[in-house]
Amino acid sequence: MKEIIQTSEARCQDCYRCVRECALKAIALSAGQAKVLDNICVLCGRCVTSCPQGAKRIVDDVNMFFNALKLGEPVVVSVAPSIGCGIGDYSPDEVFGYLRALGVSTIRHTAEGAVQVAHRYKELYDNSSSVTISSCCPAVVNLIEKHYPELIKYLAPIESPMVTHARMLKKEFFNAKVFFLGPCPAKIQEAEDYKKAGLISGVLTFSSLFEKMHKDNYKPEYSQPIDGIIDGGLFPLSGGVLQAAKIEKDKGVVEVSGLEALIELFNYLKNGGNGIKFVEAMACEGGCLMGAGMVSEKTNVWSRREQIQSYLKESVPYQKEFPKPRSYENKTVETHEPTEEEIRAVLKQIGKNTPEDETNCGGCGYKSCREKAIAVCKGQAEVEMCVPYMKEKFRSFANLVVNSTPNGIIVVDRDMLIQEFNPTAMEWFSQGKKFIKGLPLSLFIDPSDFEYVARTNQSILNKRVIYSEYHINVEKNIIPLPEYDLVVGIMRDISEEVRAEAELDMISQATLEKATKVIEENMRVAQEIAGLLGETTAETKATLWEVISLVKKRREQSQCDSR
Ligand code: SF4
Ligand code: SF4
Ligand code: SF4
Structure with a gap:
């Protein structure tokens, strides 16, 4: 099965927002990555629009579309009625101009197919004694096939406006490749079933076309006006299908949009709920005009409705041979x-x-x-x-x-007020006080190093300090945490080390003194037999003094290091 909603591993921040937004919890998180579960997902696309990182994207047939054009094949585009809102900052006419400039031979409104479907809905409503659920939204069809197979019998047994229109176009332009352009990820999947028969060549979303227009830096020079279709053009509006089909709203006729609301209704119907005769069902809350592939400057559903309605001017006749019947499958997966x-x-x-x-x-x-x-x-x-x-x-x-930790940890804010003394720091510096949070650090130790770090945002590392009043020598690391306005000090007790070094120092001093004495004594004896040893004695003396000064130097060096 084609993976229509993909997640970018690099972008996904593991925030669970998509899980929260998905009414069906069709997203699995594994190793910190959110992946769509195809057997549960109905392709409403809400996870795509809700992801704050833009980690999810709809994979459509945009490349196939451009390849067909590149090969010079005759391409006809069926455009969803949500085009009334334009695409991004391009008006519908400018989008059509772009398509024509690309080499698209014919552009028509999918609403021509919707007119046929609306007519058939009315017949079903008038002649059926049971519930009819509209089947023009493929995400709704997915929802019923995958999660409510008991309701398959209620789904209107007719093809969708997209497929109906593709049939109408194929009748007119037999050799052409028909592409559908719209706001819906579920239609990409729906079209898959018709690709083999050559009825639909592919589906592209408004968003991917917009991306391409931007990439091409398209400046609208040419626009082609194509008026929207009356009635059929109302399909993307919640309530628009009923209006187009001229089905009067009453208590048995309901318009339901949004997956949560549909799930509630379908649970009711599944459990034998009655009183419902016709359901206009749309997976996107507000209708297709809020579909995941929309790119509109208007975010408000009412402004979009207004734009679409005022765009509809043209009427098309009903053609008896459309729409064709269709059947549905139980696609539930045993879990x-x-x-x-x-x-x-x-x-x-x-x-x-x-x-x-x-x-x-x-x-x-x-x-x-x-x-x-x-x-x-x-x-x-x-x-x-x-x-x-x-x-x-x-x-x-x-x-x-x-x-x-045996280390003392001190956290202060930028005003040098104590935020945290860990138990070790308490033991060393608290002077028996139990509550020190909020007190100035200066009450306990010299705060100058902490102040320096707070002021400069530069760390102090491995600095040795003697807190003689507390009888402790520490090696401290002080680190700024500017994003929290805090400074953290971690202190290691090195008192033992310092004591050991001092002892070593004393021992080497005593050894040196002893060595000097021995040398001097030997020298005295050597003087007495100077006649025999001559120059050699002087050389021995120089060598021994060299050794002594080397040892002295090393001692001084190690004293400097420990300061
Ligand atoms: S909303 Fe986006 S970033 Fe967050 S878990 Fe889902 S895919 Fe990842
Ligand atoms: S497309 Fe819809 S059903 Fe599928 S995972 Fe995303 S939010 Fe859930
Ligand atoms: S309401 Fe429209 S855009 Fe949304 S899933 Fe259904 S058909 Fe697609």
Whole structure:
């Protein structure tokens, strides 16, 4: 199956926003990456528009479209009625001008097909005694086929406006390649079934065409006006299908847009709910004009509605031979439903031992801790996605390190007020005070090094300091944390080291003195037998003094280092 929604591993920041936004939780997080689960996903595209990192993208047939043009093949484009909003800062006519300039031979409105579909919806409504659910939104068809197979019998058994229009165009331009241009990722998948038969050659979204126009730095020089189609052009508006089909709204006729609302209605119908006769169903809240592939300067659904409605001017006749009938498949995938024991085991892992522990905060993207635990059991989520659990885990880990380290840790703010003394620092410097948070550091130690770091944002590393009033020698590292307005000092007790060095120093001093004495004594004896040794004695003396001064030098050097 074609992967229509792709996630960029490099961009995904593991924030769970897409999981939260997906009504079907069709996104699995694994190793910190959010991947769409094709067997659950209905291709509404909401995860694409909601991702703050732009990590998700719709993969359409834009390359096939440009290849066909490059090869000089006759290309006809069927444009979705949401074009009434234009694409980005380009008006519909400028977009058509661009397509014509690219070499597209014919541009027509998909709404011509929608007119045929609307007519058939009315017939179904008038003649059917059971529920009819509109089937023009492929994401709704996916939702029913994958999640509500019991409702397949209610889906209007006719082809969508896109497919109907493709048939109409193929009848007129038999040799042409028909591409569909619109705001919908689900149509990319829908078209796959018709590609083999050569009915539709591909689907491209407004967003990918816009990207190309920008890349080409397209300056609209040529615009081609093509009026929108009355009635059929209302299909992208919530309520527009009913209006186009001239089905009066009453209590049995409902317009439902948005996956959450549809799920609620479908659960009702699945459980034998009655009183519903016709459902205008659209996966995008507000209709296709809010589709994931839209690029519009107007973000408000009402301004988009207004733009689209005022664009419709042309009427097209109903053609009896369209739309063609279609059937649906049960595409549900059997999944292992976890047992209560398995769910509880996962809940336990994240510290939810009793129902009271289940905070249901939604931080993981799931509505409840239980829902998330089920997803973990199904391999669709990770234990680590639980935000309070990870926070607590990190806090306990950090506390463990800070509280058990033999190093003194001091945190102050930029005003040198104490924010944290860990237990070791308390033991060394607190002077028996129990509560020191908020007190000036100067009450306890000389704050000048901390002040320097706060002022310059430069770290002080491995500096040895004697706090004689506390009888302690430390080696300290002081580091700025400008993003938190804090300065952190980590001090290592080196008192023992310093004592050992001093002892060593004393020993080498004594050894030197002793060596000097021995040399002098030997020299005296040597003087007495000078006649025999002559120059050799002088050389021995020089060599021995050289050794002594070398040892002295090394000693001085090591004293400097320890300061
Ligand atoms: S919204 Fe989803 S895809 Fe985007 S960064 Fe967050 S987790 Fe990743
Ligand atoms: S396209 Fe829709 S159903 Fe599929 S993963 Fe994204 S939000 Fe969920
Ligand atoms: S409402 Fe329209 S744009 Fe949204 S999924 Fe359905 S057909 Fe596609």
